[in-house]
Amino acid sequence: MSGFFKSSVGQKFLMSITGLFLIVFLAVHLTANLFLLAGSDAFNVVADFMDLNPIIQIMQPILAAGFIFHIIYASILTLQNQKARPKAYKKFEQGHSSTWASRNMYVLGTLILVFLVIHIINFFWKIKVSGSPLLAEVNIDGEMMHNSYALVAGLFMDAQLGIVYSILYIIGAIALGLHLHHAFWSALQTFGWSNNVWRKRLEVIGDIYAVIIAAGFSIIPLYFLIFM
Numbered sequence: 001m002s003g004f005f006k007s008s009v010g011q012k013f014l015m016s017i018t019g020l021f022l023i024v025f026l027a028v029h030l031t032a033n034l035f036l037l038a039g040s041d042a043f044n045v046v047a048d049f050m051d052l053n054p055i056i057q058i059m060q061p062i063l064a065a066g067f068i069f070h071i072i073y074a075s076i077l078t079l080q081n082q083k084a085r086p087k088a089y090k091k092f093e094q095g096h097s098s099t100w101a102s103r104n105m106y107v108l109g110t111l112i113l114v115f116l117v118i119h120i121i122n123f124f125w126k127i128k129v130s131g132s133p134l135l136a137e138v139n140i141d142g143e144m145m146h147n148s149y150a151l152v153a154g155l156f157m158d159a160q161l162g163i164v165y166s167i168l169y170i171i172g173a174i175a176l177g178l179h180l181h182h183a184f185w186s187a188l189q190t191f192g193w194s195n196n197v198w199r200k201r202l203e204v205i206g207d208i209y210a211v212i213i214a215a216g217f218s219i220i221p222l223y224f225l226i227f228m
């Protein structure tokens with residue numbers, strides 16, 4: 001078994017399974033975030049529910065491990081591919097069967113990682129560790145909870161840096177969409193779920209998902225910039 005996970009097929013399998021796990025996380029995270037558009041009470045209640053929910057508590061370290069393994073195996077496989085592939089072949093391949101996103105998965109992944117580190121410092125770190133005056137508890141229907149809405153709104157509506165953070169979050173969302181454009185069917189292909197007929201269908205499903213994720217995460221900073 002350990003031999004399988006040391007082989008490049010096994011490593012691709014681990015990268016795909018952690019990638020699919022992250023794809024599911026993104027759908028849950030976007031759904032929760034879209035409550036920001038419904039106003040402060042709605043989002044704070046959802047954020048409070050997520051914060052206290054035991055399943056989410058158990059999932060958080062698993063999620064962190066998912067990200068770490070995904071990045072480690074992506075790095076190993078990219079290095080192996082670079083060593084194995086002669087330069088002439090690389091040139092020939094460009095623009096033929098592959099898309100720009102599929103050739104630049106590691107660059108897109110690195111961009112997403114940079115975004116993620118800034119994002120964790122912006123929100124997760126403040127909510128769980130350092131605190132922020134913006135998080136001062138609010139009373140919603142008799143229950144006291146953090147004002148997570150004020151933290152998010154405060155970032156995107158900040159007089160000096162709001163526009164910079166909004167652009168950064170939109171770039172992060174677009175990079176994520178491009179990454180998913182290739183990642184979705186590629187992961188399923190690793191599990192052998194993609195034949196000639198299904199490859200086209202999975203590509204379309206993956207593209208729809210990628211557009212929903214990129215547009216959905218971009219709408220949030222745009223909403224605070226334009227409407228608030």
Ligand code: HEM
Pocket residue numbers: 029033047050051060063112116119123124127128148152169172173176217218220221
């Ligand atoms: C407009 C876009 C986004 C907003 C407003 C947003 C908001 C938030 C907030 C408020 C938290 C803290 C949740 C808590 O601990 O109570 C959080 C955590 C997190 N976000 Fe985002 N997020 C956005 C986009 C993204 C994207 C694109 C990714 C992935 C690439 C992502 C990944 C994470 C992760 C891994 C955590 C920590 C785990 C968790 O608390 O669930 N977020 N986000």
